[in-house]
Amino acid sequence: MSRVPLPYNQKVLELFRNPKNLGRMEDATVSAVAGNPMCGDMITFYLKIDDEEVIRKASFESYGCAANIATSSILTEMIKNKTLKQAWNVSWKKIVEEIGGLPSIKFHCGILAVGALRRAIRKYYEEKGYTPKWLPKELTFEEKQALEEEELAERLAKRMDGQQ
Amino acid sequence: MIENVEELIKAHEKLEREVYLDIENSSPVPEEVVEAMLPYFTTRGYGNPALTHKPGWEAYEAIMKAAQKIAKYAGAKTPEEIAFTPGETEANNLALIGAALASKAKRKKIVVSEIEPVTILHVAKMLEEKFGCKTVKIPVDAEGFINLENLEEAVDKETLIVSIAAVNPEIGTIQPIKEAAEIVKTRNPNTVFHTDFSDAYGKMKLDFSKTDIDLATISSYKILGPRGVGALYVKQGTKIEKIIEGQIATQKFWPGIENTPLIVGFAKASELTFTDLDKNIGHMRRLRDKLMNGLLSRVSDTLLNGPSGDKRAPDNVNISFLRCEGEALTIELSLKGVYVSSGSACTRRLLQPSHVLTAIGRRFEAAHGSILMKVTRLHTEEDIAYVLKVFPEAVQRIRKIVGSTVVS
Numbered sequence: 004m005s006r007v008p009l010p011y012n013q014k015v016l017e018l019f020r021n022p023k024n025l026g027r028m029e030d031a032t033v034s035a036v037a038g039n040p041m042c043g044d045m046i047t048f049y050l051k052i053d054d055e056e057v058i059r060k061a062s063f064e065s066y067g068c069a070a071n072i073a074t075s076s077i078l079t080e081m082i083k084n085k086t087l088k089q090a091w092n093v094s095w096k097k098i099v100e101e102i103g104g105l106p107s108i109k110f111h112c113g114i115l116a117v118g119a120l121r122r123a124i125r126k127y128y129e130e131k132g133y134t135p136k137w138l139p140k141e142l143t144f145e146e147k148q149a150l151e152e153e154e155l156a157e158r159l160a161k162r163m164d165g166q167q
Numbered sequence: 168m169i170e171n172v173e174e175l176i177k178a179h180e181k182l183e184r185e186v187y188l189d190i191e192n193s194s195p196v197p198e199e200v201v202e203a204m205l206p207y208f209t210t211r212g213y214g215n216p217a218l219t220h221k222p223g224w225e226a227y228e229a230i231m232k233a234a235q236k237i238a239k240y241a242g243a244k245t246p247e248e249i250a251f252t253p254g255e256t257e258a259n260n261l262a263l264i265g266a267a268l269a270s271k272a273k274r275k276k277i278v279v280s281e282i283e284p285v286t287i288l289h290v291a292k293m294l295e296e297k298f299g300c301k302t303v304k305i306p307v308d309a310e311g312f313i314n315l316e317n318l319e320e321a322v323d324k325e326t327l328i329v330s331i332a333a334v335n336p337e338i339g340t341i342q343p344i345k346e347a348a349e350i351v352k353t354r355n356p357n358t359v360f361h362t363d364f365s366d367a368y369g370k371m372k373l374d375f376s377k378t379d380i381d382l383a384t385i386s387s388y389k390i391l392g393p394r395g396v397g398a399l400y401v402k403q404g405t406k407i408e409k410i411i412e413g414q415i416a417t418q419k420f421w422p423g424i425e426n427t428p429l430i431v432g433f434a435k436a437s438e439l440t441f442t443d444l445d446k447n448i449g450h451m452r453r454l455r456d457k458l459m460n461g462l463l464s465r466v467s468d469t470l471l472n473g474p475s476g477d478k479r480a481p482d483n484v485n486i487s488f489l490r491c492e493g494e495a496l497t498i499e500l501s502l503k504g505v506y507v508s509s510g511s512a513c514t515r516r517l518l519q520p521s522h523v524l525t526a527i528g529r530r531f532e533a534a535h536g537s538i539l540m541k542v543t544r545l546h547t548e549e550d551i552a553y554v555l556k557v558f559p560e561a562v563q564r565i566r567k568i569v570g571s572t573v574v575s
C-alpha cells in the first residue's frame with residue numbers, strides 16, 4: 004500500500020480530536036451533501052440563515068479524512084455571523100491558511116468543504132426562487148469538485164472498473 | 168513540517184499501552200535479533216566478504232551461515248539458491264526483470280493475478296512499456312482465491328513468467344501455490360514460476376525443493392528481522408540475470424558490498440521463527456482469531472475481507488468498518504496506542520482505494536473503512552485485549568463525525 008507522510012499540524016489534530024460545530028442541525032434552513040471525486044469522501048453542511056441572509060449557525064458531518072474534518076470544522080466557524088455573500092467568498096486557500104497549512108495532497112479536502120458550502124448557499128436561493136446579482140450563474144470550480152451523491156457514485160464506480 | 172511531527176508524537180504521551188499491528192508496512196526488531204547483529208557492525212566481519220583478510224573472511228562466513236540457515240528453513244537444496252537482496256521490492260524486481268533479460272525478450276507474456284502486490288504489478292507494467300511484454304491478469308473470487316483453470320488457460324508457449332503470491336499480504340488468502348506451479352510447468356516447462364513468498368515465510372510450511380517453484384521472494388521484516396534485507400530463492404538452473412551492474416560480489420545476482428549485519432539479523436529472525444514453527448503459528452492463529460472475532464462481534468456493520476480459518480494466513484486480519492473513513496480511524500487509534508493501516512483512498516498517494524479490495528468485489532465504501540492488522544509471535548493476549556477495548560470507541564467516535572452523511 005503506498006502512502007504519503009501526513010505531518011498534520013497541531014490545529015488540524017486539535018480540530019480532528021474536538022471538532023467544532025459537529026453534527027446534524029434539526030432546525031437548519033438549508034443543508035447540502037457533497038462528495039469528492041478524488042477520494043470518495045462526502046460531507047454534509049447545515050446552515051441556519053436569518054431573514055437578513057446572515058448565517059447564524061453552521062454545522063457539518065464528514066465521511067472523510069482528518070484534513071477534511073478539520074477544514075470543514077474551521078469553515079463552520081469562519082462563516083458564522085457572515086452574510087451569504089461573505090460566506091460565498093471564503094476561498095479554500097483562505098481555509099488552508101487559517102488552519103496553518105495542509106500537505107498539498109490534502110488540498111482537495113478543503114476544496115470539498117468550500118464546494119459543499121456553496122452548494123448549500125445555491126440551494127437556499129433556489130428554494131427562495133431568486134438569484135442575487137453576485138451569485139455566479141455558472142458552477143464555480145469548487146462546486147464542480149463537490150459532486151452530488153448519484154454523480155459521485157457513478158464516478159466512483161467508473162474509477163473502480165478502470166482500475167482492474 | 169518537522170515541528171508538526173514533533174507535536175504529533177507528543178500528542179501520544181501517557182499511553183496506557185502500545186500495540187503495533189502494522190507489520191505489513193514495517194516492523195520492530197526484537198532485542199535478540201539486534202544483539203546478533205551488533206558485533207557485525209563493530210567488532211567482527213565488518214570487512215568485505217569478497218576480500219582476503221580476516222574481517223572479510225568473517226563476513227563471508229557469517230553470510231554463508233545465514234544462507235545455510237535460510238536455505239534449510241525454506242527447503243532449498245543448497246545455500247547457493249538463496250540470493251540476498253536489499254529487500255522484497257528488489258527481490259521481486261530481480262525475479263521479473265531478471266527473467267525478462269535472460270529470455271532475451273523472446274517470450275513476452277507475463278501472467279499474474281489481479282491481487283498481486285503493487286511491486287509486481289508495477290514491474291509488469293514497466294516490462295510492458297519498455298520490453299513490449301503483455302500482462303495477463305487472472306481474476307480472483309470473493310475471498311481472493313485464483314482459479315487454477317484460469318491459470319492453466321492463461322499459460323501458453325509465449326509465457327515468460329508467472330507470478331502469484333503464496334499468501335496475499337492484504338487479505339491473507341493462502342493460494343494453492345504448489346498446484347499452481349505444477350500446472351504452469353506442465354503447460355510450459357520453460358515458463359519461470361515466481362511467487363512472492365513474503366507473507367508465507369514463517370507462516371506456513373513449504374519446502375521449495377519439493378515444488379515446481381523456480382523463484383520465491385522472502386522477507387526479513389515480516390518475520391521481525393531488520394528492514395533493508397530480503398532474499399530471492401533461485402532454484403538451480405533457473406534462467407535469470409542480474410538487473411543492476413557493479414562490482415561483482417559474493418551474491419551473484421546483486422552487485423555491491425553485502426550488508427553483513429542485516430543478513431545476520433535476517434537469519435537470526437528466521438531461526439527464532441522456525442524453531443518451534445508450529446507453536447508460533449498456533450500462537451498467531453489464536454491471537455488472530457481473538458482479534459478478528461472480537462472486532463466482528465463488538466463492532467456493528469463490519470465485513471471481513473478475505474477467507475477465514477485455515478485458508479487464511481495465521482497472522483492476517485483485515486476488516487472493513489462501514490460508515491467510517493479509514494485514515495481518520497488510523498489516527499484515532501494511534502492516539503490510543505494502536506498502530507494499524509488502512510486501504511482507504513485517503514491514505515494513498517493516488518487517492519485510489521486498495522486494488523486488492525476492489526478485485527474481491529468490495530465496494531468503494533468498504534475499502535474506505537478497511538483496516539489491515541497483523542499479529543506476530545511476540546504479541547500477547549493482553550495486547551489483543553487492549554486493542555479490543557479501545558477499538559470500538561474509536562470506530563464510534565469516527566462514526567459520530569460521519570453522522571447521517573452516509574447511510575449504509
Ligand code: FES
Nearest residue numbers: 042067068112513
Ligand atoms: S477527504 Fe479523502 S483525502 Fe481528505
